[in-house]
Amino acid sequence: MRLTPEEVDHVALLARLKLAPEERERFTTQLNSILEHFEQLQQIDTTGVPPMSHAVPMSNVLREDEPAPSLSPEEALRNAPDQEGDCFRVPRVIG
Amino acid sequence: MTCPEQSRGSGRRDTGQEQAPALHEMTAHELSELLASKKVSAREALASVLDRIAEVDGEIHAYVRLTREVAEQQAGEIDERRARGEELPPLAGVPLALKDIYCTKGIETTCCSKILSGFVPPYDADVVERCRRNGLVFVGKTNMDEFAMGSSTENSAFGVTRNPWDLDRVPGGSSGGSAAAMAASEAVVAMGTDTGGSIRQPASLCGVVGLKPTYGRVSRYGVIAFASSLDQVGPITKDVRDCALMMNVLAGYDPRDSTSIREPAPDYTKALVPDAKGLRIGLVKEFMEYQGHRVDPEVDRAIAAAVDRLRQLGAECGEISLPYLNCSIPVYYIIAPAEASSNLARYDGVQYGYRAPDSGGDIIEMYSRTRDEGFGAEVKRRIMLGTYALSAGYYDAYYLKASQVRTLIRRDFDRAFEQFDVLVGAVSPTVAFRLGEKTDDPLAMYLSDVCTIPVNMGGLPGMSIPCGFSGDGLPIGLQLVGRPLGEEALLRAAYAFEQSTGHHKRRAHRIQDSNGRRSAVGRA
Numbered sequence: 214m215r216l217t218p219e220e221v222d223h224v225a226l227l228a229r230l231k232l233a234p235e236e237r238e239r240f241t242t243q244l245n246s247i248l249e250h251f252e253q254l255q256q257i258d259t260t261g262v263p264p265m266s267h268a269v270p271m272s273n274v275l276r277e278d279e280p281a282p283s284l285s286p287e288e289a290l291r292n293a294p295d296q297e298g299d300c301f302r303v304p305r306v307i308g
Numbered sequence: 309m310t311c312p313e314q315s316r317g318s319g320r321r322d323t324g325q326e327q328a329p330a331l332h333e334m335t336a337h338e339l340s341e342l343l344a345s346k347k348v349s350a351r352e353a354l355a356s357v358l359d360r361i362a363e364v365d366g367e368i369h370a371y372v373r374l375t376r377e378v379a380e381q382q383a384g385e386i387d388e389r390r391a392r393g394e395e396l397p398p399l400a401g402v403p404l405a406l407k408d409i410y411c412t413k414g415i416e417t418t419c420c421s422k423i424l425s426g427f428v429p430p431y432d433a434d435v436v437e438r439c440r441r442n443g444l445v446f447v448g449k450t451n452m453d454e455f456a457m458g459s460s461t462e463n464s465a466f467g468v469t470r471n472p473w474d475l476d477r478v479p480g481g482s483s484g485g486s487a488a489a490m491a492a493s494e495a496v497v498a499m500g501t502d503t504g505g506s507i508r509q510p511a512s513l514c515g516v517v518g519l520k521p522t523y524g525r526v527s528r529y530g531v532i533a534f535a536s537s538l539d540q541v542g543p544i545t546k547d548v549r550d551c552a553l554m555m556n557v558l559a560g561y562d563p564r565d566s567t568s569i570r571e572p573a574p575d576y577t578k579a580l581v582p583d584a585k586g587l588r589i590g591l592v593k594e595f596m597e598y599q600g601h602r603v604d605p606e607v608d609r610a611i612a613a614a615v616d617r618l619r620q621l622g623a624e625c626g627e628i629s630l631p632y633l634n635c636s637i638p639v640y641y642i643i644a645p646a647e648a649s650s651n652l653a654r655y656d657g658v659q660y661g662y663r664a665p666d667s668g669g670d671i672i673e674m675y676s677r678t679r680d681e682g683f684g685a686e687v688k689r690r691i692m693l694g695t696y697a698l699s700a701g702y703y704d705a706y707y708l709k710a711s712q713v714r715t716l717i718r719r720d721f722d723r724a725f726e727q728f729d730v731l732v733g734a735v736s737p738t739v740a741f742r743l744g745e746k747t748d749d750p751l752a753m754y755l756s757d758v759c760t761i762p763v764n765m766g767g768l769p770g771m772s773i774p775c776g777f778s779g780d781g782l783p784i785g786l787q788l789v790g791r792p793l794g795e796e797a798l799l800r801a802a803y804a805f806e807q808s809t810g811h812h813k814r815r816a817h818r819i820q821d822s823n824g825r826r827s828a829v830g831r832a
Contacts, residue, residue, distance in 0.1 A: 220696075221692070224692050224695050224696045225692065226676075227695050227699060228679075228691045228692060228695040229653075229656070229672070230679050230688055230691065231676035231679075232680065232688075236688070240692055243750055244689070244693060244696070247641065247693065247750065247751055250637070250751060251641070251706070253635070253638060254709050255705070255709070257635065257709075259712035262713075263712070264708055264711030264712050264715065265711055265712075266537055267523075267537055267567060267767070268523035268537065268538075268718075268766065268767015268792075269523060269524045271567065274567075276563060288430045289430070289659075291430065292428060292430075292659065292660035292661070293658070293659055293660065294657055294660075294661070294662070294663035295663065301658050303671055303674065304668070304669050304670060304671045304674050305670075305671065306671050
């Protein structure tokens with residue numbers, strides 16, 4: 214097996230996911246079977262092949278930096294689960 | 309003109325003919341003629357669609373949210389403007405089904421995820437603005453796999469959608485609600501998105517027309533992101549002419565999407581020529597066979613017959629092998645989850661959507677519980693896969709390697725387009741599979757995308773049109789793939805094929821429930 218349950222825990226922490234014990238077990242098995250299928254990629258010679266990140270060649274897509282209206286604080290906050298004044302409220306960040 | 313009340317119940321017009329289709333059954337081009345000549349009103353067309361939804365959507369569940377009030381207001385405005393003698397765009401007054409992935413100002417948008425429950429966007433996606441400008445009437449939001457991650461619409465937080473041709477089978481995914489809405493005439497036109505086949509595969513499994521345009525041809529602004537280098541918006545319609553008409557609405561440059569192509573969009577209806585003379589069409593071996601496994605015999609035969617038909621219509625047909633397409637599945641399931649893990653980091657319970665209650669005083673705990681409770685299993689699986697592929701020590705082995713192989717896939721396609729104008733093959737290796745058949749085996753589900761994924765890897769336009777039926781009466785789709793910005797060649801080949809065969813006229817028409825057995829009845 215490539216991925217151990219401990220590595221799954223580490224990845225879950227990086228992804229900010231709190232997995233239930235049965236989820237952790239299931240994901241370990243499933244991710245390993247998926248990764249095993251992916252091994253075939255390692256057989257392909259990609260020496261000197263540039264990576265493709267976009268389908269259409271484009272670079273330096275820039276626009277003028279012009280001021281324009283944006284969302285009002287009320288609109289921006291309307292969907293927030295918790296807010297106070299003009300701010301999003303979250304649990305304490307600094308311990 | 310009849311008043312809306314009189315048309316309720318069937319939506320059928322009194323034309324003196326037995327088989328005049330009801331308004332909801334019509335294509336957009338049929339309906340728009342009647343609207344333009346004031347033979348019917350937009351309100352009547354909407355009423356017919358809403359009645360149809362009331363009749364069948366309890367069984368099919370194509371919609372997760374109806375927007376009746378918005379629709380009635382839009383239809384009313386169109387009727388008033390027309391009555392005043394205003395010149396209106398071709399699709400003004402045509403009822404539209406929107407996948408629940410587009411931001412719609414003032415209308416709840418959830419991507420069929422619990423984590424976005426209650427989210428009411430403060431702005432419209434570019435494509436939604438375009439639809440409003442063109443007078444389309446928003447019937448509702450359609451079901452989809454959560455965050456467009458899936459091939460069966462079974463990953464929705466709102467329950468499954470059933471295939472109108474056989475209610476025990478999936479409609480495909482992720483745009484399964486939009487495709488089912490077209491197959492069951494629960495709207496006149498629909499829209500989906502396609503990251504690895506999410507327009508073409510459900511269109512194929514539901515026997516309707518779906519087009520994924522060239523990456524960058526349609527703006528992604530305001531479309532909830534899954535994998536940004538692959539996502540593309542496109543129409544799902546009842547026939548090829550409607551597909552072209554919808555492309556005229558959707559395509560064009562948008563400065564708010566930095567990947568939007570700065571080319572003016574053509575009039576796509578000009579491509580609708582009923583022959584394929586001079587088109588060079590190549591059957592791609594890898595669309596018919598994956599690592600030695602051939603597509604189902606019935607699919608195989610239908611595609612072979614379609615190629616013969618295209619030859620009769622004047623196309624020069626040949627075959628070609630593009631070996632790197634066989635690597636598309638691992639490449640896609642590295643790249644798409646990697647991009648998704650980054651895109652979905654924004655769902656943290658702070659700015660919008662769901663936040664886990666009683667998360668205590670710790671912010672990491674709040675983030676982690678919100679995301680665990682808010683995301684479904686497939687989304688979490690892909691976030692895990694993507695996070696792993698991008699994590700320290702694995703980037704070169706997975707993401708970089710996959711991106712390099714992506715280049716090789718594109719080079720294979722470029723080589724094919726030196727010989728051919730359009731490539732063809734299967735859309736799906738099988739007809740619609742049964743509900744629950746693949747839900748416990750993610751890899752088996754991933755493999756069902758084998759014919760559609762290579763096209764997203766190349767950023768190319770791809771289309772699915774009905775090309776036949778299995779012995780059980782389930783639809784089979786033909787895939788057509790074009791050069792970058794080669795949508796017109798696809799539409800031409802598709803139109804010529806459609807007009808000469810008539811498969812598109814067969815629709816899942818009535819839903820019958822005899823002796824408790826669920827079944828759908830197709831109409832010849």
